[in-house]
Amino acid sequence: MLKIKMTDFKKQVFAVVKKIPKGKVLTYGQVAQKLGNKNLARAVGNALNKNHNKSVPCHRVVRGDGRVGGFNRGIKNKIVILKKEGVKIINGKIY
DNA sequence: CCCCTGACACTTA
DNA sequence: ATAAGTGCCAGGG
Numbered sequence: 493m494l495k496i497k498m499t500d501f502k503k504q505v506f507a508v509v510k511k512i513p514k515g516k517v518l519t520y521g522q523v524a525q526k527l528g529n530k531n532l533a534r535a536v537g538n539a540l541n542k543n544h545n546k547s548v549p550c551h552r553v554v555r556g557d558g559r560v561g562g563f564n565r566g567i568k569n570k571i572v573i574l575k576k577e578g579v580k581i582i583n584g585k586i587y
Numbered sequence: 588c589c590c591c592t593g594a595c596a597c598t599t600a
Numbered sequence: 601a602t603a604a605g606t607g608c609c610a611g612g613g
Contacts, residue, residue, distance in 0.1 A: 501610065520595050524609090531608040533595040538610060541594045555595065562594030570594095 501527075502539040509540065512552040515578035517586055519556040537561065552577070558586045 498506075508526045512518055524532035533556070540550040544564040551570040555561040560581070563570035571581050580587035 499610080524595085529609075531596080532610080533608080534593065535595090535609040535611085537594040538592090539594095542611075550594080553594080557596085560594085564594080567594090 498543075501532075501535060502543060505536050505539040506543070506545065506548045509548045509550060509553055512549050517552050517554045517574065517579055519554055520561065521556045523553060554586045560584060560586065 504527050505523060508523045509518075520533040520536045521530045524530045524536045527536070536553075540548070540553060541562065541564060544550065551563055551565075551573045553561065554574075560567060560570050560574070567584075571584060574586070575581050
């Protein structure tokens with residue numbers, strides 16, 4: 493029934509993102525680097541965007557510029573969640 | 588197999 | 601600081 497069509501790459505991304513501790517945020521580049529290639533930043537975002545798994549704290553993944561990036565649930569929601577976690581966000585910027 | 592899209596990062600102007 | 605261009609990779613049609 494559940495046909496988990498998770499490609500290895502996606503699984504890797506989720507594994508790393510799931511490891512992100514509360515109140516902490518990693519950049520797509522950091523996650524990509526953990527996967528073995530910092531250039532995978534794009535692919536990382538792609539995986540999260542196509543897989544809005546609530547089991548994955550995708551809201552803890554931000555851009556390298558300090559911006560939040562995006563969130564399939566609503567970027568606004570992402571910011572609120574992060575702030576609740578303890579992350580300081582000013583003007584939509586990760587502090 | 589080819590083409591396009593995308594929640595990025597970096598460099599140059 | 602902002603804008604535009606380039607490079608990288610994976611997924612979907």
